[in-house]
Amino acid sequence: MTLSHTILACLVNSPHSGYDLNKSFQESVGCFWQASQQQIYRELSKMEQKNWLTGEIVPQEGKPDKKLYHITDLGREELIRWLEEPTKMSPIREDLLVKLLAGYLLPREELIEKIERRKKVHQQQLKIYEQKQAEEFVNLTQLPKPKQFLYLTLLRGINIEKDWIDWCNQVLNLLKNDFNS
Amino acid sequence: MTLSHTILACLVNSPHSGYDLNKSFQESVGCFWQASQQQIYRELSKMEQKNWLTGEIVPQEGKPDKKLYHITDLGREELIRWLEEPTKMSPIREDLLVKLLAGYLLPREELIEKIERRKKVHQQQLKIYEQKQAEEFVNLTQLPKPKQFLYLTLLRGINIEKDWIDWCNQVLNLLKNDFNS
DNA sequence: TCTGCCATGTAAGTTGTTACATGATTAT
DNA sequence: ATAATCATGTAACAACTTACATGGCAGA
Numbered sequence: 246m247t248l249s250h251t252i253l254a255c256l257v258n259s260p261h262s263g264y265d266l267n268k269s270f271q272e273s274v275g276c277f278w279q280a281s282q283q284q285i286y287r288e289l290s291k292m293e294q295k296n297w298l299t300g301e302i303v304p305q306e307g308k309p310d311k312k313l314y315h316i317t318d319l320g321r322e323e324l325i326r327w328l329e330e331p332t333k334m335s336p337i338r339e340d341l342l343v344k345l346l347a348g349y350l351l352p353r354e355e356l357i358e359k360i361e362r363r364k365k366v367h368q369q370q371l372k373i374y375e376q377k378q379a380e381e382f383v384n385l386t387q388l389p390k391p392k393q394f395l396y397l398t399l400l401r402g403i404n405i406e407k408d409w410i411d412w413c414n415q416v417l418n419l420l421k422n423d424f425n426s
Numbered sequence: 427m428t429l430s431h432t433i434l435a436c437l438v439n440s441p442h443s444g445y446d447l448n449k450s451f452q453e454s455v456g457c458f459w460q461a462s463q464q465q466i467y468r469e470l471s472k473m474e475q476k477n478w479l480t481g482e483i484v485p486q487e488g489k490p491d492k493k494l495y496h497i498t499d500l501g502r503e504e505l506i507r508w509l510e511e512p513t514k515m516s517p518i519r520e521d522l523l524v525k526l527l528a529g530y531l532l533p534r535e536e537l538i539e540k541i542e543r544r545k546k547v548h549q550q551q552l553k554i555y556e557q558k559q560a561e562e563f564v565n566l567t568q569l570p571k572p573k574q575f576l577y578l579t580l581l582r583g584i585n586i587e588k589d590w591i592d593w594c595n596q597v598l599n600l601l602k603n604d605f606n607s
Numbered sequence: 608t609c610t611g612c613c614a615t616g617t618a619a620g621t622t623g624t625t626a627c628a629t630g631a632t633t634a635t
Numbered sequence: 636a637t638a639a640t641c642a643t644g645t646a647a648c649a650a651c652t653t654a655c656a657t658g659g660c661a662g663a
Contacts, residue, residue: 345579462651629642
């Protein structure tokens with residue numbers, strides 16, 4: 246159950262509403278942890294019950310009320326306990342690779358198109374990350390700590406995307422030049 | 427539900443028992459799809475009910491009977507239908523990155539040790555993959571098709587491991603030299 | 608004798624996905 | 636008018652994890 250710990254990590258510095266968290270998960274956190282809105286809200290309720298968080302209802306003008314969640318001492322203790330735990334590797338489950346495993350059942354052009362489409366997706370994502378890097382992380386050493394550590398995760402995102410693009414190129418080369426149809 | 431399709435992809439060429447599949451998932455398939463023994467057996471039952479597979483009980487000497495699963499025409503059709511579908515990106519959920527996000531809450535040495543431990547794991551896995559590459563995939567163009575396509579997935583495994591190692595080095599450098607404790 | 612391999616499964620609980628539901632405000 | 640943004644939730648189902656359970660054979 247690490248979604249709860251990811252949420253704790255987000256709340257350590259500042260309170261967030263479910264809505265805020267959902268946006269974070271789509272933006273910064275999304276490069277290493279994905280969660281849907283429904284998961285987030287359900288998890289927040291559970292965490293409030295466990296007293297890892299307290300919810301504060303904040304009225305707003307012209308907008309519906311929001312519920313700001315603050316981390317409690319218990320929540321912070323739990324986060325630190327978990328941080329110190331040994332870390333397991335996360336499982337990989339990649340549809341595209343399964344399709345490639347059975348790729349000889351598809352017409353060659355169709356397969357190549359699939360890989361090329363995927364390559365484009367990663368190129369786009371890379372662009373987004375690199376833009377962020379250039380905009381938000383200049384003068385890295387002068388930034389506040391939480392921001393510095395966020396940078397390390399962005400770096401991972403950039404590496405992953407570059408790596409995917411490399412692999413796509415390798416595969417496209419093999420499919421086009423070395424594998425006979 | 428892609429576990430079933432991964433299993434179909436494994437069974438296209440030759441029948442396997444649940445036990446065989448479990449081993450495949452630990453070895454070759456494991457670099458892009460992980461599944462536990464329990465998941466595999468449960469999925470096989472479901473697939474047999476849907477008539478994607480037929481089970482054949484094979485008595486053995488000195489060993490318990492095994493149940494060999496064969497793909498049916500329906501199963502093959504389903505696989506091809508799925509292969510042609512557009513492919514979504516798989517979600518990433520990486521504990522280590524979450525820990526890094528909150529890394530400023532841990533003593534610096536502890537964090538560095540975590541990253542170094544992880545780096546070793548990836549170095550070991552890379553060694554295994556590269557050994558495989560050298561042993562099973564010489565004369566790539568002369569190998570049978572299914573083996574050629576399996577190679578493309580191994581290539582992905584190798585890339586992933588190298589990429590992790592690179593990232594670990596980048597992070598270790600930053601933590602040791604640029605980030606003040 | 609104890610570990611590991613062969614071979615299959617059940618049960619309970621936690622996570623993740625998909626679809627549905629509400630309702631006001633702001634911008635085009 | 637229509638869509639997008641803000642903001643929160645419920646319900647049902649599918650998938651995954653962890654623990655338990657059996658039982659014979661082979662080798663150190």
